[in-house]
Structures are given as C-alpha cells and as structure tokens.
Amino acid sequence: MKTGIIIIFHNNEKEIDISFFINEIKQTKNLELCLVNNNSKDNTYNHLKQISEECNNVSVVNIKKFKSDISAVKAGARFMSNNFNLNSLGYISTNLLKTNYKGLNSLIKAIKENQELINNYNIEVTKKQNIRLSLFHSLFSVIEYLKKLKVNNQFVNRQYLTKF
Structure with a gap:
C-alpha cells in the first residue's frame, strides 16, 4: 500500500x-500525490494538469470556489480515499509555506528525498497508539512530521507552519 500526499495550491x-516537478515526482515510489487547485x-x-499527464502517481482536484485550507485538504482527502488504497495521508498547503527559499521546487525535492520517511509515517503512528485510525483521522502535516524527525533538509528546516 502507498502513502498519499495532498498539496494545496x-x-x-x-x-x-513543470519540468522540475515532473522529473522529481517520477523518482518517487509508493507515494500517490493529489495536487489540489484551490480556485x-x-x-x-x-x-x-500538465504534471499529472506526465506522472502516473499524480492526480489533480480542481476546486472552483475558494475554500479554506482545511476544506481544500478535506476535498483532496475524499478524492484520495475514494480512488486509492492508502496506508496514510499527509498534506501540505503552499499558502502556509515560506517559499522564498528556493520556491516550490525545494518542497518537491524534500518530498522525493524523504519519501521513505514519509511512507513510514503510518508505522510510527500505529506503534504509538495501539489502535487503527481511519484514513481521515490519520491525516498528518508532512512538513511538521519531517521537522519533528529533524530531517536534514534546508527547506524543511526553514518552515514555520501554523497548525490547522
């Protein structure tokens, strides 16, 4: 089973x-990405759409009326849970990121470089809780998780996200 990542744009x-995103995403394994366009x-x-056409593990959800980040994440989560068999589901909102440090390319690179850690998220949560959470209840912030693990990545270390 795979881990899903929802990225809100x-x-x-x-x-x-586009070409950088495609190159980096094609190097990911066991990750299913849902790129949500929030109006x-x-x-x-x-x-x-161009990125999703080139990458087998990328889907796009288009929200036609602007929603809060929480609602946009939920729309992506509904899409992912209806279409894929996933271990866990993480999210990233580009609105909450400090992208002035090498932009969104660094975000995509951080995902690629840390895909094994991201895939292991559900294993870590299950060990700590002794219960099986539903996919929606196990929704996690990818950046917060990587920061907590003290990943050696300059982009991740520069992020100061507000929590949902």
Missing part, C-alpha cells in the same frame, strides 16, 4: 517549474 503559477485565478490549474 492557490495562484502558484509562477512558482511551479486559482492564474494558470496554476493548467500547470498541475
């Missing part, structure tokens, strides 16, 4: 390097 057209007014949705 809103007006990020200028920050998305962008620019060309973000078209960029995300």
Whole structure:
C-alpha cells in the first residue's frame, strides 16, 4: 500500500517549474500525490494538469470556489480515499509555506528525498497508539512530521507552519 500526499495550491503559477516537478515526482515510489487547485485565478490549474499527464502517481482536484485550507485538504482527502488504497495521508498547503527559499521546487525535492520517511509515517503512528485510525483521522502535516524527525533538509528546516 502507498502513502498519499495532498498539496494545496492557490495562484502558484509562477512558482511551479513543470519540468522540475515532473522529473522529481517520477523518482518517487509508493507515494500517490493529489495536487489540489484551490480556485486559482492564474494558470496554476493548467500547470498541475500538465504534471499529472506526465506522472502516473499524480492526480489533480480542481476546486472552483475558494475554500479554506482545511476544506481544500478535506476535498483532496475524499478524492484520495475514494480512488486509492492508502496506508496514510499527509498534506501540505503552499499558502502556509515560506517559499522564498528556493520556491516550490525545494518542497518537491524534500518530498522525493524523504519519501521513505514519509511512507513510514503510518508505522510510527500505529506503534504509538495501539489502535487503527481511519484514513481521515490519520491525516498528518508532512512538513511538521519531517521537522519533528529533524530531517536534514534546508527547506524543511526553514518552515514555520501554523497548525490547522
């Protein structure tokens, strides 16, 4: 089984390097990505569609009316749980990231470099809790999880996210 990652985008057209995203994502294994376009007014949705057309493990959800980050994550989670058999489900909202440090390319690179740790998230949670959480209840912040593990990645270490 795989781990799903939901990434929320809103007006990020200028920050998305399509070819870089495609190259990095194609190197991930056992990760299913759901790129959620939260009613962008620019060309973000078209960029995300291009990426999904080139990568087998990428889906796009297009939200036509702007929603809060929590609602956008829930829309992505519903899509992922209906379409894939996943161990766990993580999320990242680009609105809450400090992308001035090498932009979204660094985010995608951090996911690729730490995919094994991300895939092991559900194992760690299950060990600590002795109960099996539903996919929605085990939703986790990918960046917060990587920060907690003290991953040696400059992009992750520079993030100061607010919690949902």
